[in-house]
Amino acid sequence: MRGGFPGGVHPSEKKELTAESPIKPGPAVKQAAVLLSQHTGAICKPAVKEGESVQAGQVVGDSDAFISAPVHSPIDGKVALITLQSHPVIGRAPAVIIVPDAVNPAKRPQPKPQERFPLDLDIEKYTPQQITTAARKAGIVGLGGAGFPTAVKLEPNPEKPKDFLIINGCECEPYITCDYRVMLEWTNQVITGIRLARKATGHPKTIVAIEDNKPKAVEALGNALKRAPGCKDINVIELKTKYPQGGERQLIKSVLDRFVPTGGIPPMIGVVVLNVATAAAIADAVMFDSPLTHRVVTVTGEAIARPGNYYVAIGTPVKELIDFCGGVTQPSAKVVIGGPMMGIAIADLSTPVTKTTGAVTVLTKEQIGTVKFTRRQTPCIHCGRCLQVCPERLNPTRIAHAVKNNLMDIAQSYFINACIECGCCSYICPANIELTGLIRTGKIYLARQKKLMPS
Amino acid sequence: MLSKLTVSFSPHIGGPYSTRRIMGDVIIALVPAMLAGLYFFRGYALILIPTCVLSCVVTEWLCNLIRQREKPLESLGDLSAVITGIILALSLPPAIPYWAAIIGSVFAVAVGKMVFGGLGANVFNPAMVGRAFLTASFGILMTTWTAPATIDTGLPKVSANRPDAMTQATPLGWSKQAIKTRAAQPQDTAGPAVFVNAQLKNLFIGSTAGCLGETSKAAILLGAVYLLIRQVMNWRIPLAVLLSTFVFGSIGYLANHTAYISPLAHLVTGGILFGAFFIATDPVTAPLTNKGAWLFGAGIGALTILIRVVGEYPEGVMYSVLIMNGFTPLIDRLCKVIPVGGKPNV
Ligand code: SF4
Ligand code: SF4
Secondary structure (H helix, E strand, O other): OEOOOOOOEOOOOOHHHOOOOOEEEOOOOOOEEEEOOOOOOOOOEEOOOOOOEEOOOOEEEEOOOOOOOOEEOOOOEEEEEEEEEEEOOOEEEEEEEEEOOOOOOOOOOOOOOHHHOOOOOOHHHOOHHHHHHHHHHOOOEOOOOOOOEHHHHHOOOOOOOOOEEEEEEOOOOOOOOHHHHHHHHOHHHHHHHHHHHHHHOOOOEEEEEEEOOOHHHHHHHHHHHHHOOOOOOOEEEEEOOOEOOOOHHHHHHHHHOOOOOOOOOHHHHOEEEEEHHHHHHHHHHHHHOOOOOEEEEEEEOOOEOOOEEEEEEOOOEHHHHHHHOOOEOOOOOEEEEOOOOOOEEEOOOOOEOOOOOOEEEEEOHHHHOHHHHHOOOOOOOOOOHHHHHOOOOOOHHHHHHHHHOOOHHHHHHOOHHHOOOOOHHHHHOOOOOOHHHHHHHHHHHHHHHHHHOOO | OOOOOOOOOOOOOOOOOOHHHHHHHHHHHHHHHHHHHHHHHOHHHHHHHHHHHHHHHHHHHHHHHHOOOOOOOHHHHHOHHHHHHHHHHHOOOOOOOHHHHHHHHHHHHHHHOHHHOOOOOOOOOHHHHHHHHHHHHOOOHHHOOEOOOOOOOOOOEOOOOOOOOOEEOOHHHHHHHHHHOHHHOOOOOOOHHHHHHHOHHHHHHOOOOOOOOOOOHHHHHHHHHHHHHOOOOOOHHHHHHHHHHHHHHHHHHHHOOOOOOOHHHHHHOOOHHHHHHHHOOOHHHOOOOHHHHHHHHHHHHHHHHHHHHOOOOOOOHHHHHHHHHHHHHHHHHHOOOOOOOOOOOO
8 A cells, every 4th residue: 555745644534424425416506606717727708698598508608728618507597697706716706697597497406327327438439639629618627626627637748748647536635525425426437537538648557546544435446447448457546544645746646656846737747637526527528518517515514404415506606505405503613615624714605616616514613623713823832743744845834934024035945835735734733823824825925926027 | 503604724623732732741741750859859859840830930921021911821821831940940959949949940931931032932942041040150059969868879978068968979970070080090990980880770760869850760761752652742852862872972981981981871860861852852942854853962962972071061961952952043944844846946
C-alpha cells in the first residue's frame, strides 16, 4: 500500500452519516439559478435573453476562451432574469435564473439507469477528438472541487504526451460521500468514462486510486475493470487515509512518487488526474450527448434531519436542498458548501448548487468546537506543527505573519503562492491562528496587485 | 435554526491541540520531577515550587495591568507562567531563600517574557533568564547544595556554612575539581572522576546533591515519555542534545579517563536531561524547522560539554540554552524549508 506525501492530518471522517445512503432523486426545481462562472477560467456570457423559453440541456452561457466551459439549463422553462447572484467561491457572479412552466412543472431529477452504460461498450466508434469535443460541449469540469475544464485536460499536447491517467476516488474531505456512492452505484458508468478518457488522452498507463477507508469501492471498481474489455492493465490501488490525499499534487506524489513543480500543473509532467464523478459525466456526455446539468450532492451534518446523497439539478438553491432533507433539527452555526476542511461557509442560502458543489454540510457549534467557533487565539508559540503538517512543505506561520504585517515580499520569499489552501495548518494550530485564511487573503492581494501593475 | 449563520475562513473544524492543552501536558509531565524533588529535599520543595509559581503568575498579571491589556487575566489561561515557575523552581538549589526565588521569578517573567511582548515573542527561555539573573546576583546562594534527605552517596560534605542544612558537593562540582587538579594527579590512582563514574546508579535515581528537580533522572525520563506519547514536543531537540552531549563528552574521557568523567556520567549529572526535555524544548525559543531542531539541540550539547570541561563553571546547561536561544532566529533563517515541488522558477 502506498500513501506517501509529506504532512497531512487526520480529521474525524464523519462519513458514516451518509455513506450508506444511496443516491436518491433530489428536489423538483422551483427556480434554477445557473451561475455563469462554475469553473476555473473565463466567465461565460449569457447565450439567452430574459423572457426567452429554454429547454432542458440548452446552452444558457458560453465563452470563446480556451479555458472555459459552457453552462446549460437543467429544466424546461423560461429565463426570468439575468442577474448577480451569490456565488459560493467568488462572492457574487452573474447567473441565469430559470423558472419552470406553470403548466408543466419540473419533476424530481432521475439519473440514467445503469443498464444504459454496458461494460462492454464498443468505444472504437468514438475518436479522441469526438470525446474531447463532447466533454467541452457538455460543459464538463473537474467535479472534485477545482472545476478545471475537463476538455482542456484531455486535449492532446504534442510537446508533452500524457504518460499517466490517474482516476481520483480518494474523497479525503470529511463528511462527503458523493464520490463513494457514485463508485458503488454508477460503477459501469465510471468505467465507461475511464475507458473514454483513456482513449482521448492517447492510451496512457491508467491507475484508479482510492483511500483505504472505502474497501467496497475498491472491490466494486476492481471487479468491473476485470470484466470490461481492454481494462486488464488498469490497477485499483488503495492509498492511506490521510487528508488531503485527494489533492491532485498529493495524489500524484502518492501514486507515482513524483512531484509536480511548484507553480506548475500535472500536465507538465505528463499526468492527467480525473475525479470519478467527472469520468461518469464524460460517459454520459459522449454516449448520450447529455450536458452536465445535474450532479450528486451529499447533504450532511449532524443537524440535518435526513442526511443523504441526492441527484440534484445544478442551480438548485441550497435552501431548497436543506428543506428537502427535512431542514435542520438543531441550531446551526455554519452552512458550508463542500466539506469542513476546504468548504466555504455561506450566509446567503439562495446560493445555488454549482458543478463543483460536492456537498452541503451544516455544522453546529459542537462540531466546530467552541474555541474554533469563537475564534479565540493565543500568540503563535512557534511549535512548528503547521510546518509538520503542510503537504506542500511550506512555512505557514511565517507566511501568515508576513501577510498580517503586509510584508508581501517576505510572504513571497516563503512561497505563498505554492499553498493549496488545504487547511491542514489552521486545523492543527494550537494557537488557533487562521493561517489558511491569512494566506488566502495574501494570495488574493498579490493577484490583485499583479492585475493592477502588470510587469 | 438556520438564522445567524457564521461565515469565516475554512477550515471549519479544529484539531486536538490548543496552547493550553500543550502547556497543561508539560505541567503533567513535570509532576514526577516535582514529586522526586519533594521526596529528596522535603520541605525545601514544599516552599520553593509554590513560591516560584505564584510569583510568576502574579508578575504576569501585574505586567498585563501595566500594559493596560483589556483582560489582564486572560493570558494567564495559557498556563505558560505556571510552567516558567515550575521550571525555575526545579532548577534552583533547594535551600535558596524564598526571597531570592521571588526575585528570580519576577525577573524571569517580567524581563524574560513580558518586556518582549508576552508569550510567543520572547527570545530567551524565561526560566533560564531568571536563573541566570540569580546566578549573577547571588553566586553563593546559587552554589550551595543541600544533601538529599535520603541515602548518601558518600561525596564529601562541605563544612556546613549554613547551620540549617547539610551541604554537599555536586558530582559535577567534584569532577570540575578533578579536571582542575589533573596535572597533580598520577594517571593510575582513583581520582574524583573515577569516583563519579562509579556513582552512575545513584546519580540516576537522584540521591545526590543538585538542583531541586534535576537530580532524579528516572523522574525526568518518566515525564519525557509522557511528553512523547502526547506528542507535545519535537523529539528531535532532546535527542540531538543528548547525542551531542554523549559525543562531545566522549572526547575527554577517551583522552584521559581518570581525569574526565565518562560520557554516560555527563548525561546523568547536572541538568542536561532536564534541560534536554523540558528547557530546550520550549517551542517559543527553539527553531521552527526539523533541521533547525537538530542544529539547535546539537549546539546545546556541545556548549554544555565545553563549559563543563573547559569553562570556569561546573555546569553549563543554562548558558548553553540561553546562547542557543540567541541563535534561534539565525538558525531559522538558515534552515528555510523548500516546497515539495522545488523552488518556483520565476
Ligand atoms: S502551528 Fe500555530 S502556534 Fe504552532 S508554529 Fe504554527 S502558527 Fe505557530
Ligand atoms: S493551507 Fe497552505 S500553508 Fe496551510 S498546510 Fe495547506 S498548503 Fe500548507
